[in-house]
Each structure stands twice: as C-alpha cells, then as structure tokens.
Amino acid sequence: xxxxxxSDDSASTSGDPAPASxxxxxxxxxxxxxxxxxxxxxxxxxxxxxxxAATLLTFTDGLNSVVGLLETLTFLGLVYALTALxxxxxxxxxxxxxxxxxGFMAVGVYTMGMVVRSPDPAFGPPxxxxxxxxxxxxGMGMAxxxxxxxxxxxxxxxxxxxxxxxxxxxxxxxLSLQSSAFDTFLRETIGAGTGGGRGMGMPDNPVRGLFxxxxxxxxxxxxxxxxxxxxxxxxLGIAHPILIGWGYIAVLAGFLIGFYLLLERLGxxxxxxxxxxxxxxxLVANSLGKDVNLVKIKVFVIGCALMGLAxxxxxxxxxxxxxxxxxxxLLTFYVFIAVIxxxxxxxxxxxxxxxxxxxxxxxGPRRVGGAVRGLIDAETPxxxxxxxxxxxxxxxxxxxxxxxxxxxxxxxxxxxxxIIHRRPEGILGDRxxxxxxxxxxxxPAGGESDE
Amino acid sequence: xxxxxxxxxxxxxGGLLLVDLTAKLAGVGLGPIGGSLSVDRLGxxxxxxxxxxxxxxxxxxxxxxxxSILSFANFSHGDLVSVGAFSGxxxxxxxxxxxDVPVRALLTVRDAGSASPGDIGAHILTTPAAILVGLLxxxxxxxLLAVALDRAFYKPMRDRDGIAxxxxxIGAALVVRYLLQFGYGSDxxxxxxSVDASNLAFGPLGLSVNAHELTILVxxxxxxxxxxxxxxxxxxxxxxxxxxxxxxxxxxxxxxxxRVVTATWIIGGGLAGASGYLYVLLRGTIQFDFGWLLLLxxxxxxxxxxxxxxxxxxxGGLVIGVVFTTSTIWIPSDFNQAAAFAVMILMLxxxxxxxxxxxxxx
Numbered sequence: 001x002x003x004x005x006x007s008d009d010s011a012s013t014s015g016d017p018a019p020a021s022x023x024x025x026x027x028x029x030x031x032x033x034x035x036x037x038x039x040x041x042x043x044x045x046x047x048x049x050x051x052x053a054a055t056l057l058t059f060t061d062g063l064n065s066v067v068g069l070l071e072t073l074t075f076l077g078l079v080y081a082l083t084a085l086x087x088x089x090x091x092x093x094x095x096x097x098x099x100x101x102x103g104f105m106a107v108g109v110y111t112m113g114m115v116v117r118s119p120d121p122a123f124g125p126p127x128x129x130x131x132x133x134x135x136x137x138x139g140m141g142m143a144x145x146x147x148x149x150x151x152x153x154x155x156x157x158x159x160x161x162x163x164x165x166x167x168x169x170x171x172x173x174x175l176s177l178q179s180s181a182f183d184t185f186l187r188e189t190i191g192a193g194t195g196g197g198r199g200m201g202m203p204d205n206p207v208r209g210l211f212x213x214x215x216x217x218x219x220x221x222x223x224x225x226x227x228x229x230x231x232x233x234x235x236l237g238i239a240h241p242i243l244i245g246w247g248y249i250a251v252l253a254g255f256l257i258g259f260y261l262l263l264e265r266l267g268x269x270x271x272x273x274x275x276x277x278x279x280x281x282x283l284v285a286n287s288l289g290k291d292v293n294l295v296k297i298k299v300f301v302i303g304c305a306l307m308g309l310a311x312x313x314x315x316x317x318x319x320x321x322x323x324x325x326x327x328x329x330l331l332t333f334y335v336f337i338a339v340i341x342x343x344x345x346x347x348x349x350x351x352x353x354x355x356x357x358x359x360x361x362x363x364g365p366r367r368v369g370g371a372v373r374g375l376i377d378a379e380t381p382x383x384x385x386x387x388x389x390x391x392x393x394x395x396x397x398x399x400x401x402x403x404x405x406x407x408x409x410x411x412x413x414x415x416x417x418x419i420i421h422r423r424p425e426g427i428l429g430d431r432x433x434x435x436x437x438x439x440x441x442x443x444p445a446g447g448e449s450d451e
Numbered sequence: 452x453x454x455x456x457x458x459x460x461x462x463x464x465g466g467l468l469l470v471d472l473t474a475k476l477a478g479v480g481l482g483p484i485g486g487s488l489s490v491d492r493l494g495x496x497x498x499x500x501x502x503x504x505x506x507x508x509x510x511x512x513x514x515x516x517x518x519s520i521l522s523f524a525n526f527s528h529g530d531l532v533s534v535g536a537f538s539g540x541x542x543x544x545x546x547x548x549x550x551d552v553p554v555r556a557l558l559t560v561r562d563a564g565s566a567s568p569g570d571i572g573a574h575i576l577t578t579p580a581a582i583l584v585g586l587l588x589x590x591x592x593x594x595l596l597a598v599a600l601d602r603a604f605y606k607p608m609r610d611r612d613g614i615a616x617x618x619x620x621i622g623a624a625l626v627v628r629y630l631l632q633f634g635y636g637s638d639x640x641x642x643x644x645s646v647d648a649s650n651l652a653f654g655p656l657g658l659s660v661n662a663h664e665l666t667i668l669v670x671x672x673x674x675x676x677x678x679x680x681x682x683x684x685x686x687x688x689x690x691x692x693x694x695x696x697x698x699x700x701x702x703x704x705x706x707x708x709x710r711v712v713t714a715t716w717i718i719g720g721g722l723a724g725a726s727g728y729l730y731v732l733l734r735g736t737i738q739f740d741f742g743w744l745l746l747l748x749x750x751x752x753x754x755x756x757x758x759x760x761x762x763x764x765x766x767g768g769l770v771i772g773v774v775f776t777t778s779t780i781w782i783p784s785d786f787n788q789a790a791a792f793a794v795m796i797l798m799l800x801x802x803x804x805x806x807x808x809x810x811x812x813x
Contacts, residue, residue: 161799171792179785181786383563413627414626
C-alpha cells in the first residue's frame with residue numbers, strides 16, 4: 001500500500017482529529033474541547049442533555065411518564081443511529097448517494113417476517129416457520145443481494161442519477177410489498193406471503209421472553225420477577241412494557257456498538273482507504289490500480305445488509321409492519337438528515353446525528369406542541385381558514401399546536417437547508433476522514449458523458 | 452460498450468410484447484402468449500396514457516430546464532405541481548362559486564366549510580372562464596413561488612455541487628409540502644363537478660372522450676407550442692439553450708446568467724403549476740402530496756427523454772404515460788407505477804443520455 005491517498009489518510013485515521021487549533025478562550029470552550037476529544041463522552045453528554053430536557057417536559061406527570069418518554073427517545077435515537085451508520089458507510093465513506101434506504105430496510109424486515117412466521121398463523125400471511133436467527137440472516141442476505149443489484153447502476157452513473165435510480169428501486173420494493181397480486185404469487189410459489197397492503201405481524205421479540213414466560217403478560221420469569229419487583233408496579237410504579245422496552249434498548253445498544261466497531265475497523269483498513277479514495281477522486285483510485293467497481297459493489301452489499309439488519313431491529317420489534325406509510329421515501333430522508341446533522345464521513349457523527357434527530361427534530365416538536373396545547377384553553381378550529389378568520393391569536397395557536405406534525409416537517413426542511421447552507425460538514429464535520437477538499441460529486445458542465 | 456446485450460434484450464422483450472399484443476387483439480391463444488383483448492380497451496388505455504403523459508410531460512419541461520441550466524435534480528419540483536393545483540383551483544372556485552358559497556371554503560379548495568363540488572359547480576362546460584382563469588393563476592402563483600424559493604434557498608449556493616443542491620431541494624420540498632398540508636388540510640377531496648353529457652363518443656374508434664380530457668389536450672399542447680416558440684424564436688430562448696449547452700461559453704459571450712436563471716424558474720415553475728392544475732382537472736380529486744407522489748414519474752419522463760431536452764421531456768412524458776396505462780394489459784394494475792420506474796431504470800442503465808441524448812439542449 002503505497003498510494004498517496006493512504007499516506008494522506010494516515011494522519012486522520014490514527015484517531016482523533018488533527019487538533020492544530022488555537023488554545024480555547026474560556027472554561028466552557030475548554031470543556032467542549034475536552035468532550036470533543038472523547039467520542040463516548042460526547043455521545044453520553046448529548047444523551048444526558050436530551051434526558052434532562054425530556055424530564056423537564058414531563059416530570060409533573062410522574063415517574064412512569066418520564067421513564068416512558070426516555071424509553072421512546074432512546075429507542076428512536078438508537079435505531080436512527082444504527083441506520084445512519086449503515087448509510088454513512090455508503091455515502092460518508094465511499095460517496096455513493098443511495099436514497100433507497102427505506103426499500104432495503106423493508107426488504108430486510110419483510111424477509112425476516114416471511115421466514116420466521118408460522119406456516120399456519122391465526123391471522124395474516126403464512127411464513128416458513130424457521131427459527132429467528134435464520135430469519136435475521138435471511139433478511140440481511142436478501143437486502144445484501146438487492147444491494148448488489150443496486151450497485152450495478154452505481155458503477156456507471158453519476159451521483160444524482162444514482163439517487164433517482166435508488167429512489168425508484170425503493171418505491172418499486174414498496175409497491176411490490178403493497179401489491180396483493182405479489183402476495184398471492186409468493187404464497188403460491190414459496191408458501192410465505194407479504195400480507196399486501198395490510199402488512200404482517202412480526203414474530204415475538206425474544207427480549208420479551210426474557211421477562212415473561214412465553215411472552216404472556218402476568219406470568220413473569222425469574223428475571224422478570226426481580227426487575228418488576230424493584231421497578232414495576234410493586235416497586236417504583238413503572239409500567240411493565242416500558243421496562244421490557246428498556247431491556248430491548250440494551251440489546252440495541254449492543255448492536256450499535258457492534259456496528260460502530262465494524263465500521264471503524266473497516267474505515268481504517270486498506271479497504272477503507274480505497275473507499276475514501278473513491279469518494280475523493282475515483283479516477284485517481286482507478287489509475288492507482290484499485291478495482292473501483294469491486295469496492296463499490298462490496299460497499300453496497302455491506303451497507304445494505306446493515307440497513308436490512310437495522311430495519312429488522314427497528315420495525316421487527318414494533319409488532320406489525322406495513323409497506324405504507326412506514327417505508328415511504330420520507331424514512332430515507334430522515335436517515336439522511338441524521339447523517340447530515342452529524343457530518344457525513346464520521347461514525348461518531350452518525351450516532352450523534354441519530355440521537356439529535358430523533359429527540360430534537362422528530363419527537364421533540366410533537367411533545368412540545370402537545371404540552372403547549374394542554375396549556376391553551378380554546379377550541380380547535382376545523383381548518384386553517386377558520387383559524388385565520390377567527391382573527392384570534394389564541395385560536396390560531398390552538399390550531400397550530402394541534403397540527404404540529406406538518407409544522408414539524410416544515411421545521412425539518414428549514415433545518416436541512418440551513419445545515420447545507422451554513423454547515424455542510426455537520427456538527428462533527430471536522431472529523432471527516434478526508435484526503436482532499438475536492439468534491440467529486442460535482443458535475444463538470446459540458447463534460448464527457450458516461451458512454 | 453460496443454456489444455450491447457442489454458439493448459438486444461430490451462428489443463427482444465419489446466418484440467415479444469408486440470407479438471403478444473397482436474395475438475391478444477386477434478383473440479389467438481398460444482400457450483402463455485395471446486389471449487383476448489378488445490380494441491376498445493387498448494384504445495382507451497392509449498388515450499388515457501396520452502392524456503396523463505401530456506400532463507407529466509408538461510411538468511417534466513420545467514424539471515428538465517432546471518436540471519440542464521442549474522445542474523441539479525430538483526426534488527421540490529413535485530411540490531410546485533401541488534402548489535399550482537391548490538392555488539389555481541382556489542381561484543377557479545372563487546370565480547365559479549362566488550356569492551353562493553363562503554369565500555373561505557372556495558379559496559381553501561373545500562378544506563373549510565361543507566360545500567360539495569356540486570354546490571360550487573366547477574366544470575369546463577358550465578364555467579369555462581373560471582377554469583381558464585384558474586389555469587392562469589396556477590401558472591402565475593407557482594412561477595412566483597419558484598422564484599422566491601430560488602432566491603431564498605438556491606441562490607446562496609449557486610457555486611455548490613449538484614448533490615448539495617439536491618439535498619437543499621429535498622428541504623425545500625418538505626417546507627412547501629407541509630405548508631400546503633398546514634394551510635389546506637391533509638384529506639383527499641373531490642374538486643370538479645359532474646355534468647351530464649360531458650362525454651364525447653368517437654364511435655369508430657370505440658373511444659369515449661371526456662370534455663376535461665379534451666381541455667387538457669388543448670391546454671397542454673398550447674403551452675408546449677408556446678414553449679417551443681419561446682425557445683426557438685426569442686432572444687431569451689436562445690440564451691437558455693446556450694446556458695444549457697455550455698455555461699462557461701454562455702457567460703463569456705455576455706449572457707446575463709442570473710436573468711436567464713430567473714426566467715428558467717418562472718417558466719419551469721409556471722409549467723409545473725399548470726400541469727398540477729390540469730392533473731386535478733383530469734383526476735377530479737386533490738390531496739396535499741399528490742405532486743410529490745407524481746415526482747418520480749416526472750423524473751422518469753425527463754430521464755427517458757434525455758435530461759436537458761425539452762422536447763425529450765414531452766416525448767418521455769408520453770411514453771411514461773402510455774407505459775403507465777397499457778402495462779395493465781400484462782401485469783396487475785397495482786404494478787403499473789413500478790413498471791414506469793422500471794422503464795426509467797432500464798433507460799439509465801442502457802442509454803443514460805436518453806432518447807434525445809444527441810440534442811441535449813433543445
């Protein structure tokens with residue numbers, strides 16, 4: 001390995017970012033600086049700040065509400081972080097602009113469901129009735145296979161064309177899962193169906209079995225007895241599903257660490273240096289004898305397998321999956337926003353971006369809107385026009401807080417544009433393991449075509 | 452790519468489908484090939500495909516122009532389509548139902564109040580003036596919004612690469628779409644009134660043509676002809692083609708780049724708005740995110756015709772429209788959209804420069 005990219009990278013891959021900055025100006029700056037030195041400290045610090053804000057918002061409703069909200073926020077933060085990490089491998093490291101994330105997640109979770117579900121279920125489509133680990137592997141494998149297929153256009157197309165192809169692919173996947181004809185076809189050929197537009201129920205979460213015998217409420221295992229006795233209705237008064245949710249969060253955290261270590265290891269390997277070289281300048285990487293196409297295919301396969309796994313861990317634990325609206329392209333954009341916030345190219349950034357996105361942009365506005373709505377004593381007008389016609393700011397506020405979901409998306413869009421304008425490198429963008437400042441995705445005006 | 456197995460495969464597949472179609476029309480069945488299909492059904496499929504294709508092609512013109520002149524894939528284009536529909540129909544309703552129905556119900560396209568489409572009575576045969584003024588309003592409002600979005604979101608990043616602009620346009624799309632939902636509500640609702648005897652039958656062809664479909668045909672062709680005249684016979688059109696062809700050369704020859712960009716947004720945005728308005732006239736219903744759901748089909752049309760080619764966008768729109776409606780002859784109807792996307796992906800893989808690739812500017 002003696003290509004110039006490798007030597008350029010060695011400085012930034014050896015751990016923390018090259019400091020080379022002026023001494024901090026104040027104590028706070030020094031603290032921030034110290035926190036930035038440690039990736040783990042940064043993530044934990046962000047999580048604690050989110051927890052503090054959530055507690056402030058709900059502490060009047062009692063411990064159960066606080067712990068419940070924290071559970072929701074942590075779950076969302078972790079699953080977004082998992083997916084963002086997978087995307088970071090493709091986009092952040094290799095520069096492959098894949099906006100079909102939702103499709104690959106759907107393939108993962110649907111394959112898992114079809115393999116694991118019982119061949120003769122009480123309701124919903126039949127499955128193959130194989131054990132859960134087989135299902136998870138099959139889901140990852142199927143997502144990887146489709147990833148390999150999606151990589152074929154990536155070998156020839158420029159970034160924005162690839163974006164449209166992958167978006168089209170994810171919509172084809174969603175429409176296929178939605179189709180009852182496809183469902184019937186699968187039932188007749190392999191004996192397992194998708195459930196069409198109604199979706200399918202997911203197999204029982206094994207974590208639930210750790211706390212409850214056969215997953216039956218009111219029949220706890222020894223561990224369940226212990227945990228429920230201390231924290232549950234007999235102890236601190238926290239609802240049992242929330243406690244089981246925290247158990248699953250521990251599993252998710254384990255997977256997150258696994259993802260992170262895998263990607264860090266990959267990023268620092270010779271293979272990782274080739275990925276970054278492709279991102280920086282494909283032509284140079286090719287000229288130096290790197291098999292650019294093979295690397296791209298591998299990255300697509302690994303990234304899509306991880307997306308499939310993230311889809312299984314996320315939607316597989318939610319009881320029921322259906323193609324619409326769960327796997328609309330909007331889901332892909334959420335993950336992209338998480339990666340962009342954290343700074344594409346940084347694994348720690350992706351984790352942080354996932355947490356910040358889930359708490360501040362995704363769940364935060366709803367909770368704040370709901371809290372504000374509770375304070376207003378006014379009837380909600382039936383429509384925007386009625387709210388405006390009332391000429392009463394309080395009535396208008398009531399309408400706005402009751403319809404906080406669309407406003408949240410408006411806010412999301414504005415944040416996205418703001419970040420792209422002002423901080424395209426994200427919160428932790430200075431950590432991007434870059435070799436050069438040239439952006440390869442730029443299309444030379446009037447340059448040569450692909451042919 | 453001298454030897455092109457992919458192209459051969461597509462040609463073979465197309466030939467097979469054609470043989471199958473002929474066999475179906477003749478009512479001959481040979482194993483998996485053939486079956487039965489009435490000429491009437493094929494005719495109405497083709498006609499529906501052409502009408503949808505004209506609307507998609509109209510929207511595609513703007514997308515193709517921004518793609519070639521500003522060098523980015525504009526993901527907010529679909530939401531401009533929705534904006535045109537809502538603003539245009541608000542104005543059309545205001546004219547059609549003024550006095551009988553509260554203004555707030557009219558301007559919000561029936562979000563407020565309880566007036567039914569029949570109460571408002573918007574239809575090309577009964578209130579032609581309202582429908583035409585609505586089309587004009589759709590063009591103007593969307594053009595203004597497109598310019599405003601450009602000033603706020605895209606102008607500060609003119610020198611950035613295509614992917615950064617693409618991401619910004621996703622942000623802009625979210626802002627526009629959900630402001631529409633906030634202002635107009637999220638439910639799907641009927642718009643046009645039904646009028647007796649609005650179908651014209653063409654006996655020998657077995658076609659039944661709706662008055663609204665004829666309106667769309669005339670309006671879309673008129674707008675496309677106007678576009679052609681503008682591009683070929685005005686100074687602005689020449690400047691646009693020059694910018695799309697070679698930006699640096701155009702700047703050196705003294706073409707005022709910013710003015711051309713503004714004109715691009717006005718025309719492209721206005722056509723998008725008009726196509727959204729016409730799409731609602733065709734479907735008879737409106738929903739805040741229909742333009743976004745249409746966006747991928749519009750992209751498919753633009754890519755099929757060749758990015759940057761205005762005429763390609765029109766032809767691409769027609770092809771996508773016909774694929775969309777006639778594919779139901781062979782595959783289940785819930786796959787027709789997927790079929791259109793598959794055609795787009797195949798095109799990108801086999802001939803990325805599009806059907807009209809050679810002429811990338813006009």
